[in-house]
Amino acid sequence: MSKTDQSMMERREQNIPSSIVSQNPLFIEESQGSLIKDTQGGTFIDFASGIGVNNVGSCHPAVVKAVQMQAEKCIHACFHVMMYESYIELAEKLNALVPISGHVKTMLANSGAEAVENAVKIARCYTKKRAVICFDNAFHGRTMLTMTMTSKIRPNKMHTGAWAPGIFRVHFPYCFRCPWNLAMPSCNMHCGRDYFENYVFKYQVDPEETAAIILEPVQGEGGFIPVPPGYLAQLRELCDKYNIVLIYDEIQSGFGRSGKMFASEHFMPEEGRGESAEPDMPEEGRGESAEPDIMVMAKSLGGGMPISAVTGRARMMDSVPAGGLGGTYGGNPVACAAALAVISLFESEDLLGKARRMGDIISVRLKAMEERFDFIGDVRGLGAMLALELVKDGISPDGKRAGEFVKLCREKGLIILACGTFKNNIRLLPPLTIGTDTLEEGLTIMEEAFSQI
Numbered sequence: 001m002s003k004t005d006q007s008m009m010e011r012r013e014q015n016i017p018s019s020i021v022s023q024n025p026l027f028i029e030e031s032q033g034s035l036i037k038d039t040q041g042g043t044f045i046d047f048a049s050g051i052g053v054n055n056v057g058s059c060h061p062a063v064v065k066a067v068q069m070q071a072e073k074c075i076h077a078c079f080h081v082m083m084y085e086s087y088i089e090l091a092e093k094l095n096a097l098v099p100i101s102g103h104v105k106t107m108l109a110n111s112g113a114e115a116v117e118n119a120v121k122i123a124r125c126y127t128k129k130r131a132v133i134c135f136d137n138a139f140h141g142r143t144m145l146t147m148t149m150t151s152k153i154r155p156n157k158m159h160t161g162a163w164a165p166g167i168f169r170v171h172f173p174y175c176f177r178c179p180w181n182l183a184m185p186s187c188n189m190h191c192g193r194d195y196f197e198n199y200v201f202k203y204q205v206d207p208e209e210t211a212a213i214i215l216e217p218v219q220g221e222g223g224f225i226p227v228p229p230g231y232l233a234q235l236r237e238l239c240d241k242y243n244i245v246l247i248y249d250e251i252q253s254g255f256g257r258s259g260k261m262f263a264s265e266h267f268m269p270e271e272g273r274g275e276s277a278e279p280d281m282p283e284e285g286r287g288e289s290a291e292p293d294i295m296v297m298a299k300s301l302g303g304g305m306p307i308s309a310v311t312g313r314a315r316m317m318d319s320v321p322a323g324g325l326g327g328t329y330g331g332n333p334v335a336c337a338a339a340l341a342v343i344s345l346f347e348s349e350d351l352l353g354k355a356r357r358m359g360d361i362i363s364v365r366l367k368a369m370e371e372r373f374d375f376i377g378d379v380r381g382l383g384a385m386l387a388l389e390l391v392k393d394g395i396s397p398d399g400k401r402a403g404e405f406v407k408l409c410r411e412k413g414l415i416i417l418a419c420g421t422f423k424n425n426i427r428l429l430p431p432l433t434i435g436t437d438t439l440e441e442g443l444t445i446m447e448e449a450f451s452q453i
C-alpha cells in the first residue's frame, strides 16, 4: 500500500466507525464502464457494480450529461414545496414498466430500505391490517423495520433489536437447501399454497390479520436464489383469497439484471401483465397471474444516483392519507434526471438483449467450472443474475473458501462479491454494458482463482 493510501486508511479508521466495512482495502481513483482504477495505478474488472447499482456501467456518458444539465438548473426543490416535471415523467415511465395491470401510481424515495418501509406502510393503510410475512434469507435493508424483515442475524442484526412488531418469517423456497429436504418436482411445491394454508396461516399468523407478503423474486444478498416456477402464482392466489398485498422487492433483481426488466416477469404470462388488463379489476378477476400489487425498486434505477421507487395499484397507493408519504429528498431532480437517462438507455442500447447474451456466456462458463471443481455445489440464477454456491463435503457451506476466492480474484484484477447467510455464494454483477472480451477475461480470472484455492 502506498504512503497516501496508508494515510487515508489511518484517517478512515480514526474517523469512520469500523462497523461500516469496506470489502476491499483499495481506494478508487476513477471508474468508467466496467473498469475501476485505484489510487495505486491498478485496474480492476468490475463484477460488483457497487452492489448491483451500475447496470448501465459506471459514469455512463448519458447519465453524466443528464446529471450535469439538471445540476445547472435546479439541484433541489423538494416536491412537497414546488413540483417539477421529471418526477412526474419518471412516475409515468415506471408505471408503464412494472408488470402490474390496471391503474398504477409511483412514489419516489432515496434508498431501497426507504422504499420497502413505504411499501409496508401503504399495505397496512390499504388493508387496515398489521402483520407482514417475510422470508428466510431475505434482505430488505438496514432501517429498523427493514432490518426486522432482513433474515441474517450476524453481523447485520447483532445487539440492535428489539425488532419491529408484526413481522413473521417463513421458509423461502431455497431448492438447493430445501427446508423440508424435498426435491422438485416430486415435492409438488410443498413450500407454496400447502405450506401457507396448513402451517403459516395456522401456526404463525392468521391471514385475516396479514397486510402483506413481501419477497425478492430472486433473493439477492441471500445468494441469488430464484423462486421456483409457479410459486409466485400460488402466492398471488393466496393474496387474492385473503386480501393480502403482495409486494415484490426487485431492488437487486430489477432493471435488466435477469434479462427481463424485472425478474418476476419470468414467472408471468408472455405479455407480462397477467390475465387482467382492466383498470382496477377486482381481485377475483386476476386469473393465473403472478403480478404483485406493489413493486419496490432502487439500485440500478438511478445509475449511481440515490433514488428508489414504490409503484403499486392506484387504490392502494391512494389509501394513505395526504401527507402520509414523502420526504425532503425523495425524487430529487438530479436523481430523477439520472433515472430517466437510465431508462432510455435500456432501449437505445438494447440492455435487455445484452443481459440475456451475457447470461448465456456466464452460464456456460460457470457450468464448466461446476464440472471441474467439486467444491462448487450449485450454479443458479436467472439471466445474468447468476451465482455459485461453494460447499465442502458436497453440502456444508464453505464461506472460508469463498473469502479466499474473492481475495485472490482481487489480486488478479477482478472485483467480485460473496453473499449469503454463510458468505459462501459468489455472485456476479457485472455492468450489463460490459464488453464480451472483458467479461470473458473476468470469468477466466475466476476459473484461475478457483484452481488455486
Ligand SMILES: Cc1ncc(COP(=O)(O)O)c(C=O)c1O
Pocket: 051, 111, 112, 113, 114, 116, 139, 140, 141, 142, 216, 220, 221, 249, 250, 251, 252, 253, 298, 299
Ligand atoms: C433486495 C434488496 N432490498 C433492499 C435493499 C436495501 O437497499 P438500500 O441499501 O438502498 O437501502 C437491498 C440492498 O442490497 C436489496 O438487495
